[in-house]
Amino acid sequence: MASSTTGEKKILTLKGGDNEEFILEESLVLQSELLKNMVKEERVSSIPLPSIKSKTLVKIIEYLKKHAELTPSNKEEFKNFEKEFVNVVLEELLDITVAVNYLKINGLLEFCCQAVADRIKDKSVEAVRKIFRIESDFTPEEESEFRKETPEAFEGDLDDTTN
């Protein structure tokens, strides 16, 4: 299938998990190594991405647009945008991170990993478990040994589950 063109700009359709379609300029998706290879090698004009929720795709496209507009003069503005970008509930942040990893958008991936790490840092073990809803799968013996060895890892910050 040949890419459809309007004037100079090539147009590409991305199909999210729930079949919602997103039409955007091909130049935008070149930031994704995965899509870049698809576009270059197979000359497709429509790419299905069934594993990515539309909601997540909307966010990512929003980022691609902002990133494409990045110039030295609006750096500050972009930084604020990035900050807001990852200011979402944990599940959404993880969805985005997984999708960005799949799409291979390197700069954004680093930023997302950092954002997830920020939600782990300075927290006690219990607080991290609560935030990430992880049940400990260590044996009670192991668990009590940890507590004996590194009591400070289990202290404080227990209520910090706001994110």
Added chain:
Amino acid sequence: MSCTDPTLQLPDHLLSSIFCYLNFRDLVHVRLVSKRWHRNTPSYCAFNFDESLFFENTRLVGPLPTQEAHNKFSDSILDSLETSKSRLIKAEKRIVHVKFDYICTSTCLTVFHLTRCALNEQIFNGEGKFDSLQEVKLDGVRLSGEALAKFISKCPNIRELSLVNCEREWGCYGKPMFIVLPKLDSLKKLYVKHTSGNNSISKVEVIAPSLQVFHFLCSDVCKDAVYMDIRACRMLREFHLNCVRFLYWS
């Protein structure tokens, strides 16, 4: 859905990448969260320090580390090493990555990478030895006087040594540099790479009876010919030489 671990959708390598952004203290916590997190905790961690804390700006000679900040820094390294010693012993690999000019004494370090800093020979004048060190990499490190030989002589069990773009101390601009190592019985691999910097290597002397691999890469920053003596390395089976001028080989 709301009571399952949302990180289950993250592949292991992604979990590891996320953990790479955490400091040592946080990683200790991460290891205890669950078995999967434990498995994916990097055994390598970077000590992060805000280097700007240690500099006062002096317009004339560039930034200089302030003594007080330096002491604070060394205290913090020793402190974190002390508290982490028992945990390091239990970790599968023991690696500490320190990006500053302070060599730490530890009995459990096996791998030591030092990047972009300076080593003063005086810090090796004490009694202490780095018995546990097996792998040392110095990358862009300024070595004063006999610092290299003194340091390495304190690492009797070193198996692998990499010297990447090391230079002499300030004030020795353009002067040639010697890589003269004391006798090293355990050294198996030696890598010397010299592609930038103000000092060219003019002499290499290695006495390592069990050395098996030696790579020597020296680009045109080396204006002088290199005198090399590796006669004592009788086990050498892999020798890569990439060097513009080479004087003597025996």
